[in-house]
Amino acid sequence: MGGPVQEALEALELVDHHCHGVVTADLTREGFENLITEGAAWPGISPFDSPVGVAIRRHCAPLLDLPRHAPPDEYLSRRAELGPREVHRRFLTAARTSTFCVDTGYAPERLTTPAELAGTAGGTAYEVVRLEGVAEAVAAKGVEPDDYGDAFQAAALDAVQRPGVVAVKSVAAYRTGFDLDPARPSVAEVTEAARHWSARGGRLDDPVLVRHLLWTAVDLGLPLQLHTGFGDNDIRLHRVDPARLTDWLHLTTGTIPVLLLHCWPYQRQAAYLAAVFEHVYLDVGLTLHHVGPARARAVLEEAMEITPFRKLLYSSDAYGVAEFYCLGALAFRRGLAGLLQDRVDADELGLPDALRFAEWAGAHNASRVYGLSGPS
Amino acid sequence: MGGPVQEALEALELVDHHCHGVVTADLTREGFENLITEGAAWPGISPFDSPVGVAIRRHCAPLLDLPRHAPPDEYLSRRAELGPREVHRRFLTAARTSTFCVDTGYAPERLTTPAELAGTAGGTAYEVVRLEGVAEAVAAKGVEPDDYGDAFQAAALDAVQRPGVVAVKSVAAYRTGFDLDPARPSVAEVTEAARHWSARGGRLDDPVLVRHLLWTAVDLGLPLQLHTGFGDNDIRLHRVDPARLTDWLHLTTGTIPVLLLHCWPYQRQAAYLAAVFEHVYLDVGLTLHHVGPARARAVLEEAMEITPFRKLLYSSDAYGVAEFYCLGALAFRRGLAGLLQDRVDADELGLPDALRFAEWAGAHNASRVYGLSGPS
Amino acid sequence: MGGPVQEALEALELVDHHCHGVVTADLTREGFENLITEGAAWPGISPFDSPVGVAIRRHCAPLLDLPRHAPPDEYLSRRAELGPREVHRRFLTAARTSTFCVDTGYAPERLTTPAELAGTAGGTAYEVVRLEGVAEAVAAKGVEPDDYGDAFQAAALDAVQRPGVVAVKSVAAYRTGFDLDPARPSVAEVTEAARHWSARGGRLDDPVLVRHLLWTAVDLGLPLQLHTGFGDNDIRLHRVDPARLTDWLHLTTGTIPVLLLHCWPYQRQAAYLAAVFEHVYLDVGLTLHHVGPARARAVLEEAMEITPFRKLLYSSDAYGVAEFYCLGALAFRRGLAGLLQDRVDADELGLPDALRFAEWAGAHNASRVYGLSGPS
Secondary structure, three states, X not given: OOOHHXXXXXXXXXXXXXXXXXXXXXXXXXXXXXXXXXXXXXXOEOHHHOHHXXXXXXXXXXXXXXXXXXXXXXXXHHHHHHOHXXXXXXXXXXXXXXXXXXXXXXXXXXXXXHHHHHHHHOOEEEEEEEHHHHHHHHHHHOOOHHHHHHHHHHHHHHHHOOOOEEEEEEOHHHHOOOOOOOOOOOHHHHHHHHHHHHHHOOOOOOHHHHHHHHHHHHHHOOOEEEEEOOOOOOXXXXXXXXXXXXXHHHHHOOOOOEEEEEOOOOHHHHHHHHHHOOOEEEOOHHHHHHHOHHHHHHHHHHHOOOOOOOOEOOOOOOOEOOHHHHHHHHHHHHHHHHHHHHHHHOOOOOHHHHHHHHHHHHHHHHHHHHOOOOOO | OOOHHHHHHHHOOXXXXXXXXEEOOOOOHHHHHHHOXXXXXXXXXXXXXXXXXXXXXXXXXXXXXXXXXXXXHHHHHHHHHHOHHHHHHHHHHHHOEEEEEEEOOOOOOOEOOHHHHHHHHOOEEEEEEXXXXXXXXXXXXXXOHHHHHHHHHHXXXXXXXXXXXXXXXXXXXXXXXXXXXXXXXXXXXXXXXXXXXXXXXXXXXXXXHHHHHHHHHHHHOOOEEEEEOOOOOOOOHHHOOHHHHHHHHHHHOOOOOEEEEEOOOOHHXXXXXXXXXOOEEEOOHHHHHHHOHHHHHHHHHHHOOOOOOOOEOOOOOOOEOOHHHHHHHHHHHHHHHHHHHHHHHOOOOOHHHHHHHHHHHHHHHHHHHHOOOOOO | OOOHHHHHHHHOOEEEEEEOOEEOOOOOHHHHHHHOOOOOOEOOEOHHHOHHHHHHHHHHHHHHOOXXXXXXXXXXXXXXXXXXXXXXXXXXXXXXEEEEEEEOOXXXXXXXXXXXXXXXXXXXXXXXXXXXXXXXXXXXXXXXXXXXXXXXHHHHHHHHOOOOEEEEEEOXXXXXXXXXXXXXXXXXXXXXXXXXXXXXXXXXXXXXXXXHHHHHHHXXXXXXXXXXXXXXXXXXXXXXXXXHHHHHHHHHOOOOOEEEEEOOOOHHHHHHHHHHOOOEEEOOHHHHHHHOHHHHHHHHHHHOOOOOOOOEOOOOOOOEOOHXXXXXXXXXXXXXXXHHHHHHHOOOOOHHHHHHHHHHHHHHHHHHHHOOOOOO
């Protein structure tokens, strides 16, 4: 674990191109356990007894001055003792991440803001606008079905013109999956769908309106982050294989960058899309902390089998608990460094190339896609 | 191969939560070859020349007093010489399995009974009732379409009230795949479907009746074993991805445990379901002996990437030949021990946790789900 | 890297059962880059900065008298200096491939002919007839819709009766994907579809005519190569999972050998089909050079998890640049040898078996399936 690729990635300040804020309140054991799993804390089945729980006890406990593999109770007790701000500070410092692109559109609880995140980390935070949230806010204010299309587009434009916004995001994966008609819907179709939605209420999950949202993203001209693959049980996993986006990717070629998030277990399908469409990029995001350092490399190996090295980005997808900024960064650095260093050691890859690819994936590709300051 | 996790798993008496009996008659070469493959013995393409055949010659030959990698002819000759009972005894002894849950619903030939299996192994055998068999027996006796629903439910209830029954099983994967309407069918729908089935005859493969069967399982209240993924060529592999069960799993949340069997090549999809649904569990069953010890660990690594350690079970899915009780157990023990021990050695996992997870997967999780005696 | 399996595979003259010719003209940088990717040379994203580009610089540069990992500019400059014939000669010599089955049906540019390929390599070249090309030539000549079925069949029969033709190929994957009605279409259906095609023009992508083409392949009686999985962005990856061919494979059991090409990321699904259908074979073809030697073994491990050793073949799928004959052969030899040798070293596989399986996959299985001269 001491080769030059490892050293370079240890020294590299990462760009975390997709994350969220963390809960600012004190957490109960159940509250914490519910935040570290895409499932829940079930009777007799603690999320601590899963790969992510093992990784937290191993890698996060020492940052709270506890021994490696500290028991959950000790971990949570020490965590409570230090308090949210100090815990947050320690994990963000350990993450060595200079730049965060923060999805601010999902906050059932009070979360840290991008500015708070940047302040704690001593870095820079940009904002990612979740378009479903914009659409639902428009609907919540009350809008005539005839006006919905224009009103949503105007609201989205307003939202992305706020300072610091660098991208938009869609959770179409959760709402309809990707078996959508790829074409831009007509005005009449949008009005009709808005009429039904208005009558029915609830979250935006009408296929026509989801398509309209995706095409609105194209019109906005900013990079679009798309949740794909793994998530909570609101996902239908077989319908969020990013390969199902192929027809839409044909139609959007030459427009905005499309960033496939998470992807697991379809990381090879995502790699295929990144290899054959100029505007497609990927990360393994959420997967990193859930599989933990023990398997992050294996997932990255698959994700990188055919992916151009300009197309892989880093994200932690941290949400709720600050541990994940740190665990994601750790799993990514070790996984990528191990993979590249071994290829260098086997003389399958030149060291200067390995160092270049490591910097690209860890920071420069994100700077390039989002137009951030710093090398790209 | 001498770490404490290996030692613990070598010493642990396994619970094999899903297996079958073995053929009691003498087997010809063709008969044996047909039993060790999900394909068949084809001209010029012997099942011995496949990963499972290699594993048998390597790991089972020494138990018949032959050298490792003994040629097929010698293997079969010695096997015949010893006779089925002695062969059965040797492989079951080597399996070090204390408890068997035996699917008794598929027996085109005379197979050992659960009691015979338990007797030979010096262990305990429970029974798993295959619901398609119950339904087909009801139909075979003759039943009015109006009465089919009630008659099947009554027969199923009778079947599971027999002593030693701990679970039910469905092979819906073979009959319709999982692209089913997840809702419980109405009485009228069941009657109408039963009318068609009655007119048509044959095995139960009507989608309405398969749904009715799955919901009958829910009513019975016992754990439900579901074949998913890999099987013989009667499967349509892309239709038995367990992710396609998601809508049904939402509707059945809070009811019975659902055990996804085999899963390959969808072990990651199965892991996702086990991670996000409280009532979902998985094994890699049949896969273990088909890929053999050379690849069992790799498959387990994927199956366990995000699976809570309370959710993985062991099964051999042995059918027909006694070799598979032994090969499954060997592949599982080595694969799991290698995976856990390496994590302990890399200090990614604490030894007490590794030992706990090994016991859970090898025995306790099954005891817990099925309410068997012994630690859970 | 010096065990007896490696030595045997190094010494074995491979049979490359699926490849193409290479461009005979000089190539610009952009021309070369476009040929080494299934995507394209995009601004700021060079195909050299991808796994295949890394593999070329590592393994092909020394064959042009350059240091390992030579920069792209030096590589292309030296390549131009040597000229196409010398470059072709060097890479073919390094491939140590005695026999080529050449798909001659895709040649938007002037490519080397099978005879030229054989001459340069000092080996033998056979031809594979791409049936879509035959059908489109029939249509281009003008044919009444009523006559299309017969005319295509006659033309296909003519084409395969040319000397040296050993197989046919279909790119149905690119035209419709595999969600086809598996049944042979009626004459009336073919006529009706031919009428529409005739009115519409363009390439053959009518589902009825694609089915007719596949059934014509069955009638011809030669082995059928089927593109599955990975390709350029004209593929819809989720629709070319070979498992979707299952119904058609049931109907064609007992007829012609069906060879699944490439397969990635569905190599496990392809392995399943090869394990349960007598007439199904697979390779990982195109995948070998795209993932490069760094990952070829990992892909082969998955492809071989349950595949009978009689069912795996080698192909380079080289197209356009001669580097790929060499890279494919190198990745295959190293990947397979590493996999088998490690199993021998772990005493999981006997050495004589490993040597036999290596010869089968590298050469004999292809000789057997296509009826080529040499051991089978």
